[in-house]
Amino acid sequence: MQQQPKIIDINGPVVKADSMSDYKVRDMVLVGDKNLIGEVISLEGEVATIEVYEETSGLKTGENVKGTGMPLSVTLGPGIIGNIFDGIQRPLNTIFDKSGYFIPEGIGLITIDKEKLWDVDMLIKEGDYVKGGQIFATTQETSYIKHKILVPPTVSGKVTQVKPSGSYNLEEVLAVVETEKGEKAYLKMYHTWPVRLPRPVESRMPISKPLITGQRVLDIFFPIAKGGTAALPGGFGTGKTMTQHQLAKWSDADIIVYIGCGERGNEMTEVLEEFPKLIDPRTNKPLMERTVLIANTSNMPVAAREASIYTGITIAEYYRDMGYNVAIMADSTSRWAEALREISGRLEEMPAEEGYPAYLQSRIAQFYERAGYTKALSGEEASITVIGAVSPPGGDFSEPVTENTKRFVSAFIGLDKNLAYIRHYPAVNYLTSYSAYTVMVKDYYDENISPDLIKLRNKMMELLAEDDKLNQIVQLVGEDVLPNDQRLVLEIASIVKKGFLQQNAMHEIDSYVPLEKQFRMLQTINNLYEKSYQAVKAQIGLAKVKNNELFDEVIKMKYNIKNENYEEDFKNLNDKINKYYEDLIKSNENE
Numbered sequence: 001m002q003q004q005p006k007i008i009d010i011n012g013p014v015v016k017a018d019s020m021s022d023y024k025v026r027d028m029v030l031v032g033d034k035n036l037i038g039e040v041i042s043l044e045g046e047v048a049t050i051e052v053y054e055e056t057s058g059l060k061t062g063e064n065v066k067g068t069g070m071p072l073s074v075t076l077g078p079g080i081i082g083n084i085f086d087g088i089q090r091p092l093n094t095i096f097d098k099s100g101y102f103i104p105e106g107i108g109l110i111t112i113d114k115e116k117l118w119d120v121d122m123l124i125k126e127g128d129y130v131k132g133g134q135i136f137a138t139t140q141e142t143s144y145i146k147h148k149i150l151v152p153p154t155v156s157g158k159v160t161q162v163k164p165s166g167s168y169n170l171e172e173v174l175a176v177v178e179t180e181k182g183e184k185a186y187l188k189m190y191h192t193w194p195v196r197l198p199r200p201v202e203s204r205m206p207i208s209k210p211l212i213t214g215q216r217v218l219d220i221f222f223p224i225a226k227g228g229t230a231a232l233p234g235g236f237g238t239g240k241t242m243t244q245h246q247l248a249k250w251s252d253a254d255i256i257v258y259i260g261c262g263e264r265g266n267e268m269t270e271v272l273e274e275f276p277k278l279i280d281p282r283t284n285k286p287l288m289e290r291t292v293l294i295a296n297t298s299n300m301p302v303a304a305r306e307a308s309i310y311t312g313i314t315i316a317e318y319y320r321d322m323g324y325n326v327a328i329m330a331d332s333t334s335r336w337a338e339a340l341r342e343i344s345g346r347l348e349e350m351p352a353e354e355g356y357p358a359y360l361q362s363r364i365a366q367f368y369e370r371a372g373y374t375k376a377l378s379g380e381e382a383s384i385t386v387i388g389a390v391s392p393p394g395g396d397f398s399e400p401v402t403e404n405t406k407r408f409v410s411a412f413i414g415l416d417k418n419l420a421y422i423r424h425y426p427a428v429n430y431l432t433s434y435s436a437y438t439v440m441v442k443d444y445y446d447e448n449i450s451p452d453l454i455k456l457r458n459k460m461m462e463l464l465a466e467d468d469k470l471n472q473i474v475q476l477v478g479e480d481v482l483p484n485d486q487r488l489v490l491e492i493a494s495i496v497k498k499g500f501l502q503q504n505a506m507h508e509i510d511s512y513v514p515l516e517k518q519f520r521m522l523q524t525i526n527n528l529y530e531k532s533y534q535a536v537k538a539q540i541g542l543a544k545v546k547n548n549e550l551f552d553e554v555i556k557m558k559y560n561i562k563n564e565n566y567e568e569d570f571k572n573l574n575d576k577i578n579k580y581y582e583d584l585i586k587s588n589e590n591e
Contacts, residue, residue: 005048005065007032013052013303014346017065020048026071026196031056032063037088037109039072039307042347051343053088053304054103070192074311076318077170077190078139078147079112081255082288087296087308089315103300114170118189120149122165122174130177131156133200133321133377136187137165137174142289144280145255148322152191153200153377155179195310199317201374208373210441211327211385214250214512215243217428217501220457220522224411225437226253226325227373227383231405234415235395238427243415244329244389245271246426246505249278249287250512253327253385255319256287259294259312262305262335271295281512298335305339313370316384323380328371332389333364337401353400361404368408410436424502430464449519456522460496463529467493484536484545491546492529499555500525510558517563520570527574528554531581538585550580 005023009016015031015038023029023040031038031052036059038052050065053072074089084092086103090110095103118139130136132153141147157179168174168189175187193199207225224230234240241263248256260271271293278287292315296308309330316326330336337360344357352358371386388409392402395417406412416429438454445453466489470482479487500521504510513521528550535545553560553573561569 007059007061007063007065008047010056010059010061011346012342013056013301014343015050015052015056015059017048017050018046020065021046023048023067026194028068028070028072030066030068032059032065034058035066037072038065049347051303051306053301053307055301071194071196072307073192073194074314075111075190075192076315077112077149077188078118078141079116079170080292080315080318081141081145081147081290082292083112084293084295085311087261087294087300087304087306087311089294089311092295112170112190114190117167117169118147120165120168120174120189122162124159124162124175126159126162128159129157130159130175131377133202135322135378137189139189143285144283144289145324148378149174149189150191150318150321150378151177151187152185152193155185155187157185160184193314193318195307195314198370199314199321200377201321201372202377202379203375205373205375205381207437207440209444210437212252212515213247214514215246215426216503216513216518216521217426217430218247218413219515220453220518221430221461221501222411222413222428222433222435223437223441224385224387224413224435225373225441226385227371228385228411228437229368229371229409230385230387230411230413230435231390231402231409232387232413232415233390233392233397233402233405234420234427235392235417238395238415238417238420239425240389240391240415241271241331242505243413243426244331244387245274246511247327247387248275248291248329250281251327252282252325254290254324255316255326256291256329257294257312257316257326258291258329258331259296259308260331261294261296261308261333262298262339263331264298302339302342305336306343309333309336309367313367313384313386317370320374320382320384321376321378321380323376323378323382325383325385327385327387330386330388332391333367333405334389334391334401337364356400360400361407364401364404365408368405424497425505426503428501430461430497430501431468449515452523453519456519456526459526460500460522463489463493464496484542485533487542488529488532488536488545491542491551492525492532495525495528495551495555499558503558507559509561509563512563513558514563517561517566520566521557521561524554524557524570524574524577528577531577535581535584535588538588540584540588544584547580550577 003019005017005019027040029038036054038050040048041051042049120139122137124136130151134151135148137149139147157177161176170189173186177185207227209226211224211226280287294312296305341356371384373383392399414429414432415427419427
């Protein structure tokens with residue numbers, strides 16, 4: 001008879017136990033007398049190495065290890081939206097009600113409320129054939145999100161029993177399916193899924209639609225696509241968390257999964273306190289009605305930080321399978337990589353660059369590969385967009401996490417400490433950032449906004465690049481040596497930076513800007529450039545060409561022109577620009 005497995009070695013979150021030959025790698029186990037949750041990460045003969053997702057202080061050698069018969073999994077069903085979980089999907093509000101401010105060891109695998117009653121509409125009947133991933137019932141999870149209850153991806157067969165529509169809790173069997181192997185499968189409102197295993201889809205589809213964020217520097221200059229991947233690297237104080245908050249608040253994804261992975265407790269507290277109060281601009285209902293928060297602060301167990309990324313992406317895949325566009329904010333993947341490094345060190349694995357494990361790049365790739373625009377097993381088209389913040393020490397973008405992330409994402413939105421220090425937010429460096437999605441979303445912009453949008457964006461990017469070159473000359477020899485047309489480039493580039501790229505997250509009008517208005521703003525700046533350039537070519541002095549009042553009005557249009565019914569305001573401003581330069585050129589010709 002197999003002996004009861006016992007702990008033989010404890011090294012922080014890494015525990016070794018013997019008599020484990022019957023177990024498999026990735027099996028979830030309960031460790032010690034407190035039943036701490038752990039996962040088998042390697043087996044060598046009878047000895048298993050276990051990663052423990054809870055604090056191991058007080059654990060002793062000789063205590064028992066018990067199996068659960070399944071890998072580390074999340075419970076997928078109604079009750080996820082609006083909830084706040086830790087890294088292994090335990091609801092923090094429930095833990096607070098039971099235990100107060102600290103998570104006690106051994107509280108177990110509590111998860112979404114299985115006693116709560118939900119009004120269920122059944123979509124199947126006896127005799128129907130169901131397949132994995134099919135929607136077999138619905139319930140209203142929040143006033144905004146209809147929860148489509150899915151047949152588990154591994155189940156297919158004929159429905160032999162089915163309950164009528166009505167109120168049920170999560171544990172009640174709604175239907176019985178006889179599988180092709182002759183076994184019975186019991187369909188409940190929820191099922192579990194291993195976090196490290198990507199959920200299957202019918203097919204992956206080409207990316208073609210932008211994720212509209214209302215942030216001008218992203219939507220027009222460096223677009224992120226639905227189903228795409230983006231990295232948001234930046235040193236301390238460059239505004240990574242604030243930028244991700246803006247994306248979570250304003251992006252047009254149906255559902256937001258926000259993973260606070262190893263961030264400071266005070267930052268995460270701000271998120272947890274702020275999000276429940278926020279009103280969604282699209283629905284005028286609380287933003288939490290389409291948000292899932294996963295909080296794993298820097299003082300929580302390091303192994304749970306490593307798992308939190310997988311918990312978040314598995315929840316996102318579940319809602320994608322229902323047909324929703326999901327956006328994941330991972331803040332920050334550097335803390336996740338540091339957790340990998342710490343655990344790898346305790347496992348005495350051979351370190352690679354800067355002490356990170358040799359498999360760092362494959363883990364980063366596996367995470368970002370789970371994004372995509374797909375056709376789900378349910379037949380619905382949906383997407384997962386992954387936006388990962390990276391916190392390179394000292395803002396050094398050549399360190400391993402940033403370098404490896406850059407290889408696997410298609411939008412690199414680099415935040416610059418110099419811009420942050422001059423209060424230019426979002427502090428996106430417009431010279432080093434890039435997005436491969438500009439080409440992919442061009443057709444969408446051409447059809448829905450204007451065929452001129454991408455042309456105008458490219459023209460302004462060239463202007464900013466020229467401005468950078470001219471500034472280097474100015475720093476050496478001064479501005480006076482430049483001809484007027486080049487000095488005008490410096491002036492217009494300043495308007496692009498202050499009036500367009502800089503955006504005030506705290507301002508009622510400027511916090512979110514519709515895409516159509518963004519385009520009109522860029523058109524106005526371009527009109528100012530074209531008309532003032534004509535005046536310069538007509539040999540008019542720059543002192544007259546640069547009308548300070550007019551230039552200031554163009555910069556301040558982001559505050560003064562509202563986000564709706566703006567046609568008249570833009571027309572008046574452009575008429576004013578046109579009239580000023582027409583009069584200026586005429587009076588110059590008459591002299």
